[in-house]
Amino acid sequence: MNHQRGSQLAAIGLVLLLAWLVVYPILIVALDAADTTALRAFVTRPGEWAALWASLWISLASVVLAGAIGIPLAFLFEWFDFPGRKTLGALVALPVVLPPLVGVIAFLFLYGESGFIARAIQATLGLEQAPWRLQGASAILLVHAYSMYVYFYLFTRAGLARLDVSMLEAAQALGADRRGTFWRVIVPLLRPSLVGAAILTFMTALGSFSAPYIFGGGFRVMTTQIVATKLNGDLPLAMVETVALAAVAVIGLLLLRRTEGDDILVALGKGIAPRPRPIRRRGVRLLATAAGWGLAVVLLLPHLTLLLVSLVPYGAWTTEILPPVLNFENYRRLFSEAERLRPMINSLWMAAASTAVAVAVALAGGWLVVRRRVGLRRAIEALLALPWALPGTVFAIALAITFSVNAPFQLRFVLVGTAVILPLAYLVRALPLTGRGILASYRQLDPSLEEAAASLGAGRWRTLARVTIPQLRPGLAAGASLAFVAGLGDIVASIVLYTYETRPVSIEILSSLRLSETGVAAAFGVVLMLVSALVLGIGARR
Amino acid sequence: MTAFLQIQAIKKQWAHTVTIGPITLDIARGEILALLGPSGSGKTTILRLLAGFEPADSGRIAVAQEEVTAVPPARRRFGMVFQHYALFPHLDVGENVGFGLTGAGSREHGAVDAKVAAALALVDLAGYEGRKVNELSGGQQQRVALARALAPEPRVLLLDEPLSNLDPSLRERTRRELRQVIKRVGITTVFVTHEQEEAFDLGDRIAVINAGRLEQTGTPEELYETPANLFVATFVGRANVFRGAAARALCGSSGTEDAVVVVRPERLRFAPTGLPGIVRERRYTGAAAFFTVESETEGGGSDRFEVLAEPNAARVGERVHVQATRAISL
Numbered sequence: 067m068n069h070q071r072g073s074q075l076a077a078i079g080l081v082l083l084l085a086w087l088v089v090y091p092i093l094i095v096a097l098d099a100a101d102t103t104a105l106r107a108f109v110t111r112p113g114e115w116a117a118l119w120a121s122l123w124i125s126l127a128s129v130v131l132a133g134a135i136g137i138p139l140a141f142l143f144e145w146f147d148f149p150g151r152k153t154l155g156a157l158v159a160l161p162v163v164l165p166p167l168v169g170v171i172a173f174l175f176l177y178g179e180s181g182f183i184a185r186a187i188q189a190t191l192g193l194e195q196a197p198w199r200l201q202g203a204s205a206i207l208l209v210h211a212y213s214m215y216v217y218f219y220l221f222t223r224a225g226l227a228r229l230d231v232s233m234l235e236a237a238q239a240l241g242a243d244r245r246g247t248f249w250r251v252i253v254p255l256l257r258p259s260l261v262g263a264a265i266l267t268f269m270t271a272l273g274s275f276s277a278p279y280i281f282g283g284g285f286r287v288m289t290t291q292i293v294a295t296k297l298n299g300d301l302p303l304a305m306v307e308t309v310a311l312a313a314v315a316v317i318g319l320l321l322l323r324r325t326e327g328d329d330i331l332v333a334l335g336k337g338i339a340p341r342p343r344p345i346r347r348r349g350v351r352l353l354a355t356a357a358g359w360g361l362a363v364v365l366l367l368p369h370l371t372l373l374l375v376s377l378v379p380y381g382a383w384t385t386e387i388l389p390p391v392l393n394f395e396n397y398r399r400l401f402s403e404a405e406r407l408r409p410m411i412n413s414l415w416m417a418a419a420s421t422a423v424a425v426a427v428a429l430a431g432g433w434l435v436v437r438r439r440v441g442l443r444r445a446i447e448a449l450l451a452l453p454w455a456l457p458g459t460v461f462a463i464a465l466a467i468t469f470s471v472n473a474p475f476q477l478r479f480v481l482v483g484t485a486v487i488l489p490l491a492y493l494v495r496a497l498p499l500t501g502r503g504i505l506a507s508y509r510q511l512d513p514s515l516e517e518a519a520a521s522l523g524a525g526r527w528r529t530l531a532r533v534t535i536p537q538l539r540p541g542l543a544a545g546a547s548l549a550f551v552a553g554l555g556d557i558v559a560s561i562v563l564y565t566y567e568t569r570p571v572s573i574e575i576l577s578s579l580r581l582s583e584t585g586v587a588a589a590f591g592v593v594l595m596l597v598s599a600l601v602l603g604i605g606a607r608r
Numbered sequence: 609m610t611a612f613l614q615i616q617a618i619k620k621q622w623a624h625t626v627t628i629g630p631i632t633l634d635i636a637r638g639e640i641l642a643l644l645g646p647s648g649s650g651k652t653t654i655l656r657l658l659a660g661f662e663p664a665d666s667g668r669i670a671v672a673q674e675e676v677t678a679v680p681p682a683r684r685r686f687g688m689v690f691q692h693y694a695l696f697p698h699l700d701v702g703e704n705v706g707f708g709l710t711g712a713g714s715r716e717h718g719a720v721d722a723k724v725a726a727a728l729a730l731v732d733l734a735g736y737e738g739r740k741v742n743e744l745s746g747g748q749q750q751r752v753a754l755a756r757a758l759a760p761e762p763r764v765l766l767l768d769e770p771l772s773n774l775d776p777s778l779r780e781r782t783r784r785e786l787r788q789v790i791k792r793v794g795i796t797t798v799f800v801t802h803e804q805e806e807a808f809d810l811g812d813r814i815a816v817i818n819a820g821r822l823e824q825t826g827t828p829e830e831l832y833e834t835p836a837n838l839f840v841a842t843f844v845g846r847a848n849v850f851r852g853a854a855a856r857a858l859c860g861s862s863g864t865e866d867a868v869v870v871v872r873p874e875r876l877r878f879a880p881t882g883l884p885g886i887v888r889e890r891r892y893t894g895a896a897a898f899f900t901v902e903s904e905t906e907g908g909g910s911d912r913f914e915v916l917a918e919p920n921a922a923r924v925g926e927r928v929h930v931q932a933t934r935a936i937s938l
Contacts, residue, residue: 232694235661238681239688240708241760246682250707254698 077440084449091464099309104302121288128210128271136218144226147342148354157362163599165555166276167572168591172368175375205281218263225259231340265322273457275558289459308463376588396589409574417553420492428500432508450501453494458558491559496549503545507538547605551598612637618667628820640797642811650820651800687757689767695741702737708760727759767799841870848913857883858932870936873916882931
């Protein structure tokens with residue numbers, strides 16, 4: 067009985083804490099946005115509607131493009147065998163290690179008007195000007211397609227790997243031909259995976275900030291519009307915009323969810339996935355191999371570009387196609403100048419702190435939801451997942467507004483300008499990642515393992531450390547690594563909430579670009595890329 | 609007997625070491641044939657060759673004189689029940705059963721619904737159309753899989769270990785029901801099993817497969833009473849194997865030096881003379897008891913053998929003599 071009471075109290079405490087962190091700021095913004103002048107300004111200005119519409123169609127187009135690239139790739143690598151399949155299959159997921167802003171500047175250096183490709187074409191054709199300008203909606207979509215097809219690729223591959231080969235044979239035995247089997251069996255069975263990828267792509271594209279910020283020019287989407295309005299000092303209007311963006315996100319999420327249907331992943335019996343078929347015809351195999359490696363080069367070009375640019379010292383590269391001088395000067399400056407090292411250290415500790423807290427909160431949540439099955443378990447799960455349903459900009463604005471006022475009785479404190487606010491913002495974004503991974507692992511954990519530990523005399527903390535956490539490790543590591551990488555590369559919250567003292571790497575990259583120190587910006591990008599790859603690699607280890 | 613399903617010298621090679629076949633088998637119209645063999649013997653591969661999921665390296669398969677060796681599974685019109693049933697989780701029971709009907713040109717919905725209802729009634733699941741497949745019990749799933757395979761009125765029914773996924777307590781009843789349904793439909797059936805009891809109960813005839821080869825085909829009685837070789841004798845039913853002196857001691861002096869004699873436990877009895885031995889163990893089964901006897905003949909083939917007799921026919925430790933009422937010479 068006492069045990070139960072303790073769990074209930076802990077659950078109430080956790081719900082209150084999460085509500086204060088993820089619901090309360092949104093409520094404050096929503097209430098403040100009910101300001102008639104600002105509402106009128108929003109409704110009457112065509113620019114606002116254009117930005118809202120742009121956000122929506124860019125997100126939907128990103129879903130279509132990412133699916134068009136990712137789904138066929140998944141089928142190619144999961145179903146067909148050709149030389150280099152394994153290596154290439156892993157390389158195809160590489161865009162994941164580029165944090166959003168880093169990916170965008172890599173594209174800038176590669177495909178921008180003074181990037182490698184443009185320079186090469188300009189030189190070969192003897193053009194006066196750059197052959198194109200990487201700007202506007204098409205540039206944003208290019209970056210989105212490159213960075214988001216991975217979701218479709220990974221989700222579809224996972225779905226295909228779960229397919230039971232006897233399902234396909236059953237369809238054939240019942241007279242279905244290849245097309246019939248594809249449309250009547252494979253596609254319905256893949257639907258949860260495809261819808262999952264579509265939702266993830268839609269939400270990521272809707273919240274995307276770096277690409278529209280760098281490439282947008284006059285083309286505004288809602289995220290860049292909000293930040294611009296806030297920088298102009300028009301807070302009431304920024305809040306109305308924030309609410310509008312949040313509304314689009316929630317409506318989009320609900321609509322996409324409806325197409326998901328029931329969860330049919332509970333397979334009947336144990337299936338064996340179809341084995342990859344070797345491509346027999348020589349010509350086709352050569353073609354597939356060539357296409358595969360060609361693709362790998364295209365996918366790796368941004369990474370290589372970043373690396374190359376990071377080796378070009380300041381001012382050493384003007385009109386040549388390829389940089390004439392390469393050395394480690396930028397890296398030396400990165401690590402020897404205190405002012406440059408600082409953002410590095412800031413980003414690392416802030417990402418680490420927010421991840422650690424997010425893991426602890428998710429562990430407590432998992433224990434209360436799965437083990438103690440407290441009455442508030444649905445509330446805990448919903449609160450952990452909620453930040454995922456809203457673009458990062460929404461939370462950034464909400465936190466900026468809520469925690470710039472000192473009103474202890476309303477539970478509002480001045481945190482903006484302190485070293486706490488950015489880790490707090492990262493924490494909000496990290497909760498769904500750690501929560502999802504740890505709760506899923508907790509559900510698969512056989513409770514008799516913990517009971518066995520207890521019967522062998524292990525106390526609660528020893529059981530946690532020796533049995534529970536090691537068993538939760540895959541989900542915990544996956545969630546924690548994603549959370550860390552998200553914090554490390556964050557720009558959305560940082561650009562709204564940073565101060566000079568607490569500026570993270572992404573802000574330093576932006577100011578380096580502004581000072582035309584492309585080499586330093588690229589060197590920061592390379593470091594972020596390597597740390598992200600390392601952390602994600604550790605997180606994915608089984 | 610005019611064969612309805614003909615399998616002629618069908619052969620399939622896996623890697624370099626594993627070969628299935630060549631196997632030749634004739635199956636009559638309406639007959640139920642069991643492919644019986646230990647795991648890894650290649651019986652499932654034979655079934656998959658029949659279904660068309662594996663291409664044969666050589667040989668020929670024909671149904672009603674029509675060659676189907678190269679016909680893809682989708683157009684072969686063979687119904688198949690998979691080991692784990694392979695019910696489509698995204699479709700309900702009615703849609704699963706109707707899956708093979710909608711694609712085949714019969715567009716009228718009333719006709720499809722009627723056929724689905726009839727197939728479900730056949731397996732005693734009338735009215736289950738709207739159920740989700742993952743809400744069904746194992747036995748019900750098995751029956752839905754059977755109804756789905758039968759609904760398009762296939763020419764041949766194939767079953768891969770149809771009962772292995774069920775609780776032992778359910779198996780015997782399901783086996784009888786399965787046989788009743790198949791016989792009512794009158795469909796030519798081939799099924800795979802590794803359990804002798806299942807093969808005996810469900811099959812009209814049994815083909816014993818070992819290491820990719822067909823060892824013997826026959827009715828249960830034929831296999832039991834006149835096994836073609838030592839493998840069939842020991843795999844089908846309990847068997848004591850006697851060689852050399854022990855064999856001669858059992859069957860008189862007629863046997864040659866390398867004679868091999870197989871005797872079922874119930875065909876041995878304790879007698880005043882015969883093969884001498886000591887009772888080492890007694891396993892009581894109710895109606896009778898199995899006595900494990902250690903043979904005392906020097907150079908005998910098997911040291912221990914089993915006698916099925918009255919529960920009080922002998923005591924552990926007792927010296928006995930054993931005679932065979934019927935021996936199988938190989």
